[in-house]
Amino acid sequence: MQNHFPLWKNLLIITVLILGIVYSLPNLFGDDPSVQISAGNSLEISAVQLENIESTLSSAGITAKAIELQGSKILARFNNTEDQMRAADLWRNSLGGKFTVALNLAPATPDWLRSLGAEPMYLGLDLRGGVHFLLEVDMVAALKQAEERYNNDIRMALRTAKIRYKSVTFDKGAVKVVLRNDKDKQAAIALVDDEFRKLDMKVDETQPVIFLSISEQEIREIKKFALAQNITTLRNRVNELGVSEPVIQQQGDSRIVVQLPGVQDTAQAKEILGTTATLEYRKVDTQHDVQNALDGRVPVGSRLYYERDTNAPVLLKRRVIITGDQIVDASSGLDQNGSASVNITLNGIGAKKMGKFTKNNIGQPMAVVFIEQKSTTKIVNGKKIRHKEKIEEVISIATVRDAFSKRFQTTGLDSPQEARKLSLLLRAGALAAPVDIVEERTVGPSLGQDNIDKGMLSVLVGFVLVLVFMAVYYKTFGLIANLALTFNLVVIVAVLSMLQATLTLPGIAGIVLTVGMAVDANVLIFERIKEELRNRNSPQTSIFLGYEKAFATIFDANITTLLVALVLFGFGTGPIKGFAITLAIGILTSMFTAILGSRMVINWIYGARQRIDKLSI
Amino acid sequence: MLKQIDFLGKRKLAAMLSGLLLIIAIVSLAAQSLKLGIDFTGGTLVEIGYKQSVDLKVMRAALETAGFDDASVQHFGSSQEVLIRLQPREGLSNAQLSTEVAAAASSAMAVKGDLRRVEFVGPQVGDELTEDGGLALLYSMFGILIYVAWRFEYKFALGSVAALAHDVMITLGFFSIFQLEFDLTVLAAVLAVIGYSLNDTIVVYDRIRENFRMLRKGSPEQVMNTSLNQTLSRTLMTSLTTLLVLVALALLGGEIIHNFAVALIIGVVIGTYSSIFVASPLVLILGVSKEDLMEPEIEGEDVDMMP
Numbered sequence: 001m002q003n004h005f006p007l008w009k010n011l012l013i014i015t016v017l018i019l020g021i022v023y024s025l026p027n028l029f030g031d032d033p034s035v036q037i038s039a040g041n042s043l044e045i046s047a048v049q050l051e052n053i054e055s056t057l058s059s060a061g062i063t064a065k066a067i068e069l070q071g072s073k074i075l076a077r078f079n080n081t082e083d084q085m086r087a088a089d090l091w092r093n094s095l096g097g098k099f100t101v102a103l104n105l106a107p108a109t110p111d112w113l114r115s116l117g118a119e120p121m122y123l124g125l126d127l128r129g130g131v132h133f134l135l136e137v138d139m140v141a142a143l144k145q146a147e148e149r150y151n152n153d154i155r156m157a158l159r160t161a162k163i164r165y166k167s168v169t170f171d172k173g174a175v176k177v178v179l180r181n182d183k184d185k186q187a188a189i190a191l192v193d194d195e196f197r198k199l200d201m202k203v204d205e206t207q208p209v210i211f212l213s214i215s216e217q218e219i220r221e222i223k224k225f226a227l228a229q230n231i232t233t234l235r236n237r238v239n240e241l242g243v244s245e246p247v248i249q250q251q252g253d254s255r256i257v258v259q260l261p262g263v264q265d266t267a268q269a270k271e272i273l274g275t276t277a278t279l280e281y282r283k284v285d286t287q288h289d290v291q292n293a294l295d296g297r298v299p300v301g302s303r304l305y306y307e308r309d310t311n312a313p314v315l316l317k318r319r320v321i322i323t324g325d326q327i328v329d330a331s332s333g334l335d336q337n338g339s340a341s342v343n344i345t346l347n348g349i350g351a352k353k354m355g356k357f358t359k360n361n362i363g364q365p366m367a368v369v370f371i372e373q374k375s376t377t378k379i380v381n382g383k384k385i386r387h388k389e390k391i392e393e394v395i396s397i398a399t400v401r402d403a404f405s406k407r408f409q410t411t412g413l414d415s416p417q418e419a420r421k422l423s424l425l426l427r428a429g430a431l432a433a434p435v436d437i438v439e440e441r442t443v444g445p446s447l448g449q450d451n452i453d454k455g456m457l458s459v460l461v462g463f464v465l466v467l468v469f470m471a472v473y474y475k476t477f478g479l480i481a482n483l484a485l486t487f488n489l490v491v492i493v494a495v496l497s498m499l500q501a502t503l504t505l506p507g508i509a510g511i512v513l514t515v516g517m518a519v520d521a522n523v524l525i526f527e528r529i530k531e532e533l534r535n536r537n538s539p540q541t542s543i544f545l546g547y548e549k550a551f552a553t554i555f556d557a558n559i560t561t562l563l564v565a566l567v568l569f570g571f572g573t574g575p576i577k578g579f580a581i582t583l584a585i586g587i588l589t590s591m592f593t594a595i596l597g598s599r600m601v602i603n604w605i606y607g608a609r610q611r612i613d614k615l616s617i
Numbered sequence: 618m619l620k621q622i623d624f625l626g627k628r629k630l631a632a633m634l635s636g637l638l639l640i641i642a643i644v645s646l647a648a649q650s651l652k653l654g655i656d657f658t659g660g661t662l663v664e665i666g667y668k669q670s671v672d673l674k675v676m677r678a679a680l681e682t683a684g685f686d687d688a689s690v691q692h693f694g695s696s697q698e699v700l701i702r703l704q705p706r707e708g709l710s711n712a713q714l715s716t717e718v719a720a721a722a723s724s725a726m727a728v729k730g731d732l733r734r735v736e737f738v739g740p741q742v743g744d745e746l747t748e749d750g751g752l753a754l755l756y757s758m759f760g761i762l763i764y765v766a767w768r769f770e771y772k773f774a775l776g777s778v779a780a781l782a783h784d785v786m787i788t789l790g791f792f793s794i795f796q797l798e799f800d801l802t803v804l805a806a807v808l809a810v811i812g813y814s815l816n817d818t819i820v821v822y823d824r825i826r827e828n829f830r831m832l833r834k835g836s837p838e839q840v841m842n843t844s845l846n847q848t849l850s851r852t853l854m855t856s857l858t859t860l861l862v863l864v865a866l867a868l869l870g871g872e873i874i875h876n877f878a879v880a881l882i883i884g885v886v887i888g889t890y891s892s893i894f895v896a897s898p899l900v901l902i903l904g905v906s907k908e909d910l911m912e913p914e915i916e917g918e919d920v921d922m923m924p
Contacts, residue, residue, distance in 0.1 A: 444731060465865060576805045
């Protein structure tokens, strides 16, 4: 019995086949147009709200296919996109700002499959449509901000400790502190040791001067923090856009990938993501006349600003109270009197500074300046020069009613919309360092669908061509190879679905290529069998030897291709990775199906026969 | 036995053909380089589809009025689709640009177009991708060199890597001569060509190794000729099935994947040729002998072959 598999081998193959079929099945059911409602600030959605949402829908005469509550999200499925759009508009109006309503395509996987954890393949942006952004955090700016912050903090600390200094300036990448005498110098050194341990200190031996610079470790920390804070802020901003399943990920040590499936209006997305903003709270200069300043006589210690909407001129003190990076959170709401307000939370340093300021300035107006940095890269004489345009506008002026520090409220806003806008701006202004869009890829939904259709068609046509060719050339054995090939395709789709790997257009190309190459193993085996037959071996022995001898060759040949797939994966970005993944999976599954799968069938057909005159090969 | 074809006897002819192709490829690459896509050069690309065919002159005029006089405009796939490209611009060049181009283009036509694709690649990202792409090619070659030297012998490693360099060069040359756009997907295809061509070469080498160990008689040249003949039908069969699906992909897969498929078709054809006429003759020229392949796995070699 040369050509007989032990029971466990047969069972293994059949199990893999069944698993393959089950886990590739979800891909056949397509998607439901659906609407996803999620509560902001990670609120849970209550049963009452769910009922509310349902009744809004039924009173408008729209029927949903299903409404499911999934933790803090509600997913409503519809029969067509028209209902989906109408329902989304309806909910946007009725639910208000606390909820995010997003259009979505939810897989229509039946419950029994979902309970097994089976899900369809995750389609890449080139197939489902959407935007991909690569953002780069400007680390030079982040470090400069940190230096300025330290500069201010050092002045303040010196003043608080009553150490008199001549000057605190930037000097060759360090903060240079010039003191009056040696005694003050010693006091300053003690102060720095105590409060600014993260700074490297260099002391001038002969003069009362010390140099402070940010340590290497602190620089790393600042960079890490800048990236992390940007990711957090981006996540908040993307949530405002109402996108389902956004991807916001770190890439490398200064870049962030943002993927927004289904987003069409990229102009809006870019506006929100691309412009970076910071905030400054400043005291309004009430002692001087604005008109004088407009005529060119701006008082020392003040600066002229303009209000955003009215363009009215305002005089503000030069000294900044707090900056945007000290804002931890800002949200819109209602105050005791029921009028719109914005609630702001500061971090420790900000709270200390704000507390000190408000204590001495009750009854005085305070302004919020919004600073936008639009960056453009110019190419001059072949060199890239990054140009930053700075736009500074006053977005809010409010009177300090009371001394406050960590938490406070800006009230007296005209409408909830305005409060929402201001809170959004405040949060946007809490960005640590500017970001630039360095790459954008947008795929419209029609192209996405086209890509799917064309990709699938070419897989199908290529597949059928190979099937016909194999059947004609290898007859019965060709049909067996075709079974193995079909089996292979099913297993590839199943593995991709189980891994939830992203399927891209190059990924589909990878599948097509695998279909072409997967038969290679069978071709190698069959050619060997033919050779053995020519060497006057019996059919049974020829089958046995064919498989035996071809194995090492198949193994070596596939390992090298796998090696290339790994290199591709390691180097690749999005689409290339998709190609590498399908190629690698295809190689591995094809070895299983072409060697073991085909052998099982051949064993069933020929294994038990006593006499075979001729093989149909 | 089947009729033997004297492949190695034709190695001079093959060398001349390969040399000629390589020279043409190198000259073209040196003279006009590759037509690199925006993945590598940086720039902006906008694809818009309309319900009716688009007059490129009108579109160009509209873009010119909007200040994009350096825009290259062409049909893409059909006359109803246009592809607009902008180089990284002297002066303004940021992500906002793509939005402006799309707006200017849609103002050109009476009916609203369907924005199908927008790509913007910053110059620094383009530079990095070019560098990474080159590195990926080198790394995969290096990895292969080590693997083949370990599994076979260093002469085989040199032979296979030289054959791969030959295939890559000619495929790149093809893209250069016909000025087909070379983008990230094409680079992936070139790397896949390496994988494919190597696969072919390994199968041939494997048979050569086996025959060197089994056949007592015959010069290295005869042994190698026998091996090539024995694997010939497999080589052709696999190339044919792969070409079948690739042709399907090239004709039906759409514009975006078209050059990817073309690169693979060229690569598979060249790869099949090189595994017979380049990789094997090189091993012969490097002076392979029976002894090279006898050790070191004297015991257990046959066991090793068992599945």
